[in-house]
Every structure is written in C-alpha cells, then in structure tokens.
Amino acid sequence: MDMIEQRSDRHGGEGGADGPAVELVYRTTEADFARALRLxxxxxxxxxxxxxxxxxxxxxxxxxxxxxxxxxxxxxxxxxxxxxxxxxxxxxxxxxxxxxxxxFRGLLEKTGETRAVIDGSGVVLTATACDTRIGWAAQPTYGETDDLFVMLSDDKAAVSMTVLPKRGAQDPADIDRLRAILDANLRRL
Structure with a gap:
C-alpha cells in the first residue's frame, strides 16, 4: 500500500506520461482466470x-x-x-x-480484493498479502476480451500474465483510458 501511496504523491494523482492513472478494484474469479488462460x-x-x-x-x-x-x-x-x-x-x-x-481457486480466494493502479510507468497491484509492481518490459504484450485485459510475458509459453478485469473500473471511461495506456506501452495481440 505504501508503494501506491508514494506513487500517487509523486505523480500528484496525474499518472505517468500517458495521462492520469487508472484504478481497478476487483476480486479475480475462477472464470476470469479461465478466460485469461484461453486468451x-x-x-x-x-x-x-x-x-x-x-x-x-x-x-x-x-x-x-x-x-x-x-x-x-x-x-x-x-x-x-x-x-x-x-x-x-x-x-x-x-x-x-x-x-x-x-x-488456482484456493490461491484466488486467499488473494482477496485486488487494487490495480495502471499508469505510464507500469502496473502496481495491491492485494491482501502482497504488493507487486510490474514494469512494461516484464509483460510487453496484452490481449483483450469482452471482460478483461490480459498482460502477457513474451516468452514462448507466456508463463507470466496479469489479469485486469474490466468490471473493476470505477467509471466506464476508465476502460478506454486503460486501453490507451496499454496501447501506448505494450504490443497488442
């Protein structure tokens, strides 16, 4: 949590080079994970x-x-x-x-609610037991479904992925802003 607060203070709530940060608050479900794996x-x-x-x-x-x-x-x-x-x-x-x-059901339940802050410098995920910062280079590609964005590593099996459910957006306009940030920093699949 401290990492996110420090980032917000540092950017003055303005986000990175790609405009204001987008915040998602959600619980990753088994269905989200299955859709991400399909993608x-x-x-x-x-x-x-x-x-x-x-x-x-x-x-x-x-x-x-x-x-x-x-x-x-x-x-x-x-x-x-x-x-x-x-x-x-x-x-x-x-x-x-x-x-x-x-x-992964047990792990998803233990993770609980997740807060994701996405801006021009990357993604910060805060969940029950951990804070994680993901730079754009770690997962340089992304895909989109009707329900979520999925950031993927570029190794052959795309082992690392980050699931960002659209339902976590506070405002429908945040989805378009998030897509713009991802397009500016990642390669769309």
Missing part, C-alpha cells in the same frame, strides 16, 4: 499446436477404435482403449483452461 492459449505457439494436434490425434484414435471393432479380428479391449483415448483428447482441449483455473 493466452490462443496467442502462444505451444497452445495453438495443442489446439489442432489433440483433436487430430483424438480423431485418429476414434478411427482406430472403429476399425478394430469392425475388422475381421475384433479386438474389443484395444478398441476400448483407443475409444477412451480419442474421447479424452477431444474433451481435454476445451476443458483445460477451466481445470487449470479450478486448480
């Missing part, structure tokens, strides 16, 4: 590969199961194995972000 997944090479590879291999498994069941030497046990693998691969892709988000 990240659509932007990273490994996730894009999984997006088409899992269904392709799943389809091949299902075809193998059908062939094993309809062939001369019906092999029900192997067909069942291929059937289970095929269905798993088809279901796994769409459910992965939701399952990963569910794994």
């Amino acid at each position: 990240r997944g659509s932007r990273t090479a490994p996730a894009r590969l999984k997006k088409w590879l899992f269904p392709l291999v799943g389809t091949l498994c299902l075809i193998a199961a059908v062939l094993l069941l309809t062939g001369d030497g019906r092999d029900v046990a192997r067909a069942a194995g291929f059937l289970v693998a095929g269905v798993f691969l088809w279901v796994h892709g769409p459910l992965t972000p939701r399952l990963q988000a569910r794994a």
Whole structure:
C-alpha cells in the first residue's frame, strides 16, 4: 500500500506520461482466470499446436477404435482403449483452461480484493498479502476480451500474465483510458 501511496504523491494523482492513472478494484474469479488462460492459449505457439494436434490425434484414435471393432479380428479391449483415448483428447482441449483455473481457486480466494493502479510507468497491484509492481518490459504484450485485459510475458509459453478485469473500473471511461495506456506501452495481440 505504501508503494501506491508514494506513487500517487509523486505523480500528484496525474499518472505517468500517458495521462492520469487508472484504478481497478476487483476480486479475480475462477472464470476470469479461465478466460485469461484461453486468451493466452490462443496467442502462444505451444497452445495453438495443442489446439489442432489433440483433436487430430483424438480423431485418429476414434478411427482406430472403429476399425478394430469392425475388422475381421475384433479386438474389443484395444478398441476400448483407443475409444477412451480419442474421447479424452477431444474433451481435454476445451476443458483445460477451466481445470487449470479450478486448480488456482484456493490461491484466488486467499488473494482477496485486488487494487490495480495502471499508469505510464507500469502496473502496481495491491492485494491482501502482497504488493507487486510490474514494469512494461516484464509483460510487453496484452490481449483483450469482452471482460478483461490480459498482460502477457513474451516468452514462448507466456508463463507470466496479469489479469485486469474490466468490471473493476470505477467509471466506464476508465476502460478506454486503460486501453490507451496499454496501447501506448505494450504490443497488442
């Protein structure tokens, strides 16, 4: 909290070079995290590969199961194995972000309410147990959904990400101001 107060005093409430700071107050939900993971997944090479590879291999498994069941030497046990693998691969892709988000449920609950202050110098997050400052270089790209902004690191898997739910804005105009700050400092995906 001291970090945010010092920053506000230093900037006189005016924010950085990109205009006044934008403040968001929110609780990150499991659904927010799942949406952010989906966005990240659509932007990273490994996730894009999984997006088409899992269904392709799943389809091949299902075809193998059908062939094993309809062939001369019906092999029900192997067909069942291929059937289970095929269905798993088809279901796994769409459910992965939701399952990963569910794994973080306890951490999200412990984090509690978050206050994010975004200005031309970066993002300061204040939550129940921590204060974090994220400079633009740490997460130089961002994406946007209908409900949130997601800042991403630029490593291949975009391991680091910051979720900024739009519902945390105090005023609807803050969303446009936040988008302008992000556009000025980050590369939009």
